[in-house]
Amino acid sequence: MPRYVAQRIRFQNGERHSVLQVPYGLPVHEVTLYLGRFRKKGRAANTIHFVCTALALLYRELSSAQVSLVQRLSNGRFLSLSELDRLAAATQYRFEDLEEEESEVQRSQNVVSLNRIAMRRRSKDDHRQPVDVQTQASRVRYIADFLDFISAYVGESLPPQSRRELREDTARALSAFRQHIPRVSRRAKIGARIGLTEEEQTRLVEVVRPDSPDNPWKRPFIRSRNQLIVLLLLATGMRRGELLGLQVRDILPNQPKLRIVRRADASQDLRTKQPGTKTSDREIELIPSIARALHMYLQERRTIRAARLIPQVFVSDDGKALSESSIEKIFRQLSVACPDLSVKLTSHVMRHTWNERFSEIADAMGLSEVVEERARNTQQGWAENSKTGATYTRRHSAKKGQEIALKLQEKLDAARSQ
Secondary structure, three states, X not given: OOOOEEEEEEOOOOOEEEEEEOOOOOEOHHHHHHHHHHHHOOOOHHHHHHHHHHHHHHHHHHHHOOOOHHHHHHOOOOOOHHHHHHHHHHOOEOOOOOEOOOOEEEEEOOEEEEEOOOOOOOOHHHHHOEOOHHHHHHHHHHHHHHHHXXXXXXXXXXXXXXXHHHHHHHHHHHHHHHOOOOOOOOOOOOOOOOOOOHHHHHHHHHHOOOOOOOOOOOOHHHHHHHHHHHHHHHHXXXXXXXXXXXXXXXXXXXXXXXXXXXXXXXXXXOOOOOOXXXXXXXXXXXXXXXXXXXXXXXXXXXXXXXXXXXXXXXEOOOOOEOOHHHHHHHHHHHHHHOOOOOOOOOHHHHHHHHHHHHHHHHHHHOOOHHHHHHHHHHHHOOOOOOOHHXXXXXXXXXXXXXXXXXXXXXXXXXXXXO
16 A cells, blocks of 8 residues: 655755655645645645645545545546545544655756655554544545545546536535534643643753753753753743744844744755744843853854854754754653653643743732733734733633632631621
8 A cells, every 4th residue: 555645845945845745756746736725825834744744644545445536536426425434534543654754855957856765663553543633623624625626626627517516526525524523622621731830840940950960861062952942941931943943143142132033944944844933023031141051052062063054053962953853852851850740741831831930920020911911922922912821821820710719719608607
């Protein structure tokens, strides 16, 4: 059975795109046409790649059922309801090898060459792990939209009567298929991601000290670099992509400040999967001690010859820019070193932690909710009237709610005792 995979590509001008292909084979033509529509609309490279992985799932399921989609449509027939039901069921589960690891695509004189292709190999057990409902819902929507597109595309070559029948058959089948889109509940708050408590944050900061006996890393450069990564995430609340997108020129030389800048499809970023900045450009001020730690790291970084050739701040000890998977690995290793934390440790938990500490300090300063919200939005690069902060302050909001609820009960109890 062909192993369709979503392949990231990077052109020499820095633009990123994705294609669906069998490893070492040509991209699937109709999928390339479909994804081209997203590219023309300026959609983010990561969005296009997600769509491509959803279509990799579609083509694997069709291949498993020995169905040639284009051939079926060319005969004037759409997928059956039972085939669509099986496809909808497959969208619920993880397929860890739907995409290939980072590789380069260079464009030179209209010739595209593929190299350094490495498939992810996972155990069969991974294939039955469920995805979250948001992912499942998005998969079904994109697959339905693609099937509608390809049906109309192939239908243009059919006689008028066959084209009309295919269009009607497609509309009925996709209406039934879209019924499988799960509802994403906005009420399920129990178990939602929260930040670290103050005690857990203190413990984490102690573990990442370069001289800590619990520090999970061996080499001095890695210890100092990873400590700085954790401190910056906790101190600024920036996203993982923003951290990895930092360039040396973003660190102001004579001021304790750094800049967060959006650089989509940057040609000087050689990573095939470029870490993205979702929020607005902004300046972040640092306390002197953290600013000094950052500048000391930059001095140490300059001793790595290969690192001098790239602009990214955070590099491996061989001078290559860190990837998102590198950050994930760092926090997996920290999770092992800090086994008693109440949450699963990730870089995004650092962002939740920053927002919770921000709310606690705002309360201590007596700031009004309006002033606190605007201040948070400015620091996080959100729009002035954004309500995104509510996502990151669940523990703080719950604590305030509990305090008010207990006072209400105390008042009720006092009245009952009279």
